[in-house]
Amino acid sequence: MRMWIYVVRRVALIVPIIIGVMTITFVLVNALGQTAQIQAAFGNPPVHGTIHTYDPTIPCSDITPGANGTCANPLYEKYAGILGLNKPIFDRSMTFQWGDVANFSTAVKATPLGGLIKGKPVASVLSWLLPYTIELALLSLAVILAVAIPLGNLSAVYRNRPVDQASRVMSFSGYALPAFLLGSLIVLGIILALGTGHFLYTPWCSTGETGLQEITGSWPSVQQFGSCGYAGGLATNYGYPGWLTAGVISHPTGFPTIDALIHGQGWLALDTILRMLLPAMIIAFGTIAILLRFVRNSMLEVMNLDFIRTARSKGVPESTVIRRHAGRNSMNVTITVLGLLFAFFLGGFPVIEDVFSLNGVGLIITYSVQSSGGGYDFGLIFGSVLLFTFLVVAANLIVDILYAYLDPRVRLG
Amino acid sequence: MESSSPPPPSEPRGARRRAWAAQIDSWKRTWYLLRQNILALVGIAIILGLVVMALYAATLPLPWNNLTNYCANSPLPGCVHFCTYTSGPPPGPNCYKVNSQFPAFVPPTLSLSGAGALPLGSIALLPSSQYVHNTWDGLLRGADWSLIISVSIVVAGAMIGLILGGIAGFFGGTVDEVLMRIVDIFLSIPQLLFVIVVVAVFTTFAVPGLPGIGSRVFLLIIAFIVVWWPFYTRLVRGQVLVTREQKYIEAARASGAGRGRLIFRHILPNSMYPVFIQMSLDVGTIPLLIGALSYLGFNLFGVSTGNSFPEWGSLSAFSLLQFNAVLSSCSVGTCVFPWWQIFFPGLMLFLFAISVNFFADGLRDSLDPRLRR
Numbered sequence: 001m002r003m004w005i006y007v008v009r010r011v012a013l014i015v016p017i018i019i020g021v022m023t024i025t026f027v028l029v030n031a032l033g034q035t036a037q038i039q040a041a042f043g044n045p046p047v048h049g050t051i052h053t054y055d056p057t058i059p060c061s062d063i064t065p066g067a068n069g070t071c072a073n074p075l076y077e078k079y080a081g082i083l084g085l086n087k088p089i090f091d092r093s094m095t096f097q098w099g100d101v102a103n104f105s106t107a108v109k110a111t112p113l114g115g116l117i118k119g120k121p122v123a124s125v126l127s128w129l130l131p132y133t134i135e136l137a138l139l140s141l142a143v144i145l146a147v148a149i150p151l152g153n154l155s156a157v158y159r160n161r162p163v164d165q166a167s168r169v170m171s172f173s174g175y176a177l178p179a180f181l182l183g184s185l186i187v188l189g190i191i192l193a194l195g196t197g198h199f200l201y202t203p204w205c206s207t208g209e210t211g212l213q214e215i216t217g218s219w220p221s222v223q224q225f226g227s228c229g230y231a232g233g234l235a236t237n238y239g240y241p242g243w244l245t246a247g248v249i250s251h252p253t254g255f256p257t258i259d260a261l262i263h264g265q266g267w268l269a270l271d272t273i274l275r276m277l278l279p280a281m282i283i284a285f286g287t288i289a290i291l292l293r294f295v296r297n298s299m300l301e302v303m304n305l306d307f308i309r310t311a312r313s314k315g316v317p318e319s320t321v322i323r324r325h326a327g328r329n330s331m332n333v334t335i336t337v338l339g340l341l342f343a344f345f346l347g348g349f350p351v352i353e354d355v356f357s358l359n360g361v362g363l364i365i366t367y368s369v370q371s372s373g374g375g376y377d378f379g380l381i382f383g384s385v386l387l388f389t390f391l392v393v394a395a396n397l398i399v400d401i402l403y404a405y406l407d408p409r410v411r412l413g
Numbered sequence: 414m415e416s417s418s419p420p421p422p423s424e425p426r427g428a429r430r431r432a433w434a435a436q437i438d439s440w441k442r443t444w445y446l447l448r449q450n451i452l453a454l455v456g457i458a459i460i461l462g463l464v465v466m467a468l469y470a471a472t473l474p475l476p477w478n479n480l481t482n483y484c485a486n487s488p489l490p491g492c493v494h495f496c497t498y499t500s501g502p503p504p505g506p507n508c509y510k511v512n513s514q515f516p517a518f519v520p521p522t523l524s525l526s527g528a529g530a531l532p533l534g535s536i537a538l539l540p541s542s543q544y545v546h547n548t549w550d551g552l553l554r555g556a557d558w559s560l561i562i563s564v565s566i567v568v569a570g571a572m573i574g575l576i577l578g579g580i581a582g583f584f585g586g587t588v589d590e591v592l593m594r595i596v597d598i599f600l601s602i603p604q605l606l607f608v609i610v611v612v613a614v615f616t617t618f619a620v621p622g623l624p625g626i627g628s629r630v631f632l633l634i635i636a637f638i639v640v641w642w643p644f645y646t647r648l649v650r651g652q653v654l655v656t657r658e659q660k661y662i663e664a665a666r667a668s669g670a671g672r673g674r675l676i677f678r679h680i681l682p683n684s685m686y687p688v689f690i691q692m693s694l695d696v697g698t699i700p701l702l703i704g705a706l707s708y709l710g711f712n713l714f715g716v717s718t719g720n721s722f723p724e725w726g727s728l729s730a731f732s733l734l735q736f737n738a739v740l741s742s743c744s745v746g747t748c749v750f751p752w753w754q755i756f757f758p759g760l761m762l763f764l765f766a767i768s769v770n771f772f773a774d775g776l777r778d779s780l781d782p783r784l785r786r
Contacts, residue, residue, distance in 0.1 A: 176766030
């Protein structure tokens with residue numbers, strides 16, 4: 001099949017996939033029932049005169065003393081209107097599903113990110129947080145690549161020797177260690193080891209900060225920001241400078257490191273990277289097994305092929321055979337896995353972001369369905385599902401095309 | 414003797430026996446290759462140990478649903494009251510020195526049953542009366558639940574994947590196209606989000622005849638299967654596409670084998686090995702996922718506050734969460750760090766996941782001819 005026909009066909013197939021995923025999500029949310037949906041999104045019914053329920057109809061005497069019959073519940077009317085429950089089911093599904101695309105459905109939860117996201121369009125909320133996740137994902141991938149490719153080649157060459165076994169034990173340990181446990185214990189260990197005193201004197205914080213403040217959060221903490229040498233922290237902005245609204249929305253690009261550099265804050269840019277380094281290493285430790293296995297196995301496959309024997313018999317030095325002949329030819333699979341891993345990473349790292357209090361989409365996805373702090377946020381659920389689905393489908397497509405491009409033997413179709 | 418009984422007369426004489434002999438030979442070969450791999454053997458040993466542990470635990474009179482306030486009617490045997498002090502000599506047994514900021518670390522004095530000895534069979538009684546479940550009970554019962562939950566999810570997912578993937582790969586065309594687009598949809602759903610929403614939405618779900626917690630676990634298993642089967646379907650389909658082009662399939666078709674026989678007798682058994690490997694990998698992942706979800710604060714098993722569900726992932730996560738909750742109030746210097754309640758379930762999670770990984774990796778190395786040298 002010709003390349004462009006294949007690409008057009010695959011792009012067209014994205015549409016039914018997204019519709020399908022959104023429909024499944026809607027069916028699930030709709031299964032809650034109307035009053036339960038309101039309850040889930042807005043919490044317990046507020047006291048409103050004598051009304052303490054979200055039921056659609058209530059005795060009229062609750063509204064006007066002495067009246068009889070049943071009346072519409074004003075609480076129900078109000079909240080059902082916000083969620084669009086009083087519309088026909090098709091309209092409602094459209095409101096839920098496509099409100100995010102059109103950028104008009106708003107996040108209702110107050111709790112996360114200091115109330116910053118309440119009432120803001122879902123697309124904007126995700127666009128504030130996605131750059132943080134992209135930076136963390138890229139940093140993690142860099143760590144993974146730097147370790148997995150040399151180690152994978154090495155363990156393929158020295159198959160079933162101590163190097164191979166050690167790399168396997170290392171990578172599987174990372175996979176098998178729960179990230180929440182490893183991350184929490186590291187944070188706890190740092191707190192226990194360093195104490196709670198403000199004695200970490202870094203170039204950007206000469207007055208000192210605590211170990212906990214240094215390793216958690218995407219930015220220096222609110223209290224520390226002012227005393228850490230940053231000129232121009234605004235009291236109206238929690239002590240953060242004007243380009244960093246509430247320590248979440250950074251201007252103009254949204255990427256924390258790049259923005260800090262743009263505003264001439266070299267130390268702050270370095271600080272954002274350092275704050276992501278430990279989480280990135282934990283993420284890399286947890287996922288390196290996936291890539292390492294592919295690198296090793298595809299290297300093993302390539303090493304068995306005839307052209308390697310030819311190269312050796314020509315007298316090419318073994319290191320060149322491994323590096324140039326085998327190494328490069330085993331890269332196809334590696335790139336495929338890397339692309340899929342990156343798409344998976346962009347779905348966010350809920351656990352790591354929670355442990356290290358980082359900003360990111362993973363946390364917002366869990367916030368959107370967490371019963372604590374206000375219940376469901378339907379706009380955020382649909383928005384994040386849409387984002388995640390699109391990322392996965394797009395990554396699959398790009399990886400397939402890249403794979404065919406790198407390996408002409410692969411037939412598309 | 415059962416094995417020497419003659420084959421049923423309807424079968425061609427010797428055909429079945431020879432087929433079995435070949436199968437057994439191939440198993441022997443796999444076992445021979447697997448034995449070369451020390452890590453795979455370690456994995457098998459750990460898996461067997463965990464299975465024995467689960468079987469042993471199933472015979473014990475431990476609570477199946479939640480580990481409740483074990484020491485409420487203290488002192489029960491094994492309920493250790495910690496005492497903390499800040500300076501001077503220890504005022505009594507089980508007293509640990511705390512400083513003004515941090516919880517005390519109880520040194521590991523491993524003892525499974527000894528009264529007064531710490532810590533595995535004992536319970537920390539803290540000022541906040543948290544961490545009151547018996548770690549040892551949790552570990553044992555957790556073996557049951559963790560194995561039941563993960564094995565049933567993986568087996569059911571693989572069965573669905575084998576059937577649908579076999580159909581899609583064998584028939585091709587429209588069937589394949591439709592099935593694979595459905596698979597694409599389910600693959601693109603954010604997995605954890607889906608599980609959370611299902612468990613949270615169907616709170617009143619009940620299976621007739623099962624106790625409340627059974628229905629809850631059943632729902633969790635169903636939710637995981639829904640996000641798990643597409644991986645297997647895609648895997649099996651790819652494998653079937655390769656297998657069905659082999660010469661021996663052509664030969665079977667030429668000798669008049671029907672569709673059913675071709676699929677279930679020839680194609681699927683020969684497409685199985687990646688499925689086995691994937692299954693053994695996934696079995697270890699599920700308790701880790703349950704642990705991560707529990708850590709994020711999702712009450713998957715619907716246990717009431719203060720109780721813990723005896724499953725390794727959730728035990729470890731809940732203990733960690735409870736500890737994090739009291740850590741801030743530890744500045745008074747009265748807390749003990751209940752590390753064993755976090756560490757031992759975590760260790761079981763780790764052992765389970767790493768052993769199945771070792772096993773699967775060894776299996777892959779011995780089954781995939783392309784990786785041999």
